[in-house]
Amino acid sequence: MTSIDRLSGLSPLSPTGPAGGADARGAAIETMGEIGHRVLAWVDTASRGNGGGAQAWSQTAGNGSGFAPDLGELARRGDVYGLGELTSDLAARFGGSPAQEGALRRALDDFTRQAVVQIAGLSGAGGDQQVSGVRAALDGASRADAPAGLDGVIARFEAATATLAVQNRS
Template structure:
């Protein structure tokens, strides 16, 4: 049994309310969940997937924001995942400094890149397996001992990225 198989039966990690989390743990989980939705939307659009990964991810992370891939943004080589918006919103929510906002953006970029490798690499697998590795990283980040505030959000993203990076190399 792999860690992907082991994790498929866990209950959702998403906050149960629709209000934005004001604690570092909740905000990190919520944002990682949204990034997962966005990555899956692009992977499904590119691979003409059946959406089973997206369905499995919704069971893990709750419903997403309704993000839809924008081929025009892709053609412009723009911010196809909307990470600038997520970064700005989190920074404002926690009163982050410009330096913290830059660190957060780097952490979101790194996490997204590793999530794309993980999810796209498993795009032909059943939904629970496709999102299992990202779910494991999300669970690990949720349990990471991290400071409060924006630094805690950044630390959780870095922990999740390290987990995904190790999975992607193995």
């Protein structure tokens, strides 16, 4: 894929799954990409969408982990997006403290909530329009000035969440 084929300035994320490597920027962006895949999977399942948003998102975020919505988990009111696993993986990778792990989980929850509002609100729109706001948040988070380590991952999630929150109020 060339940059002309893409709408985003970011190169596609690695298809190896979330948080590859110890780089806070890369870990945050990859995890945001994976969360986007998971949100789109649920939105497509709930709205019987055509998958246009998922295709457009793949152009930005690369391939996801193969996550599939689990209606049983939804019925149990469990962790339908698998954020607990993503949080634990990132905290372990960066050697985060329990306090940092809690802050990270809240940051992932907040980002996911705003992404759901953004993506589900545009579920009838074309794929590029459906993911444009999340793509802008991802681009902003990639450029955010953030510290290294797990605190940097958290800061990037908070920046992306703030971007989405402003868009969702518009």
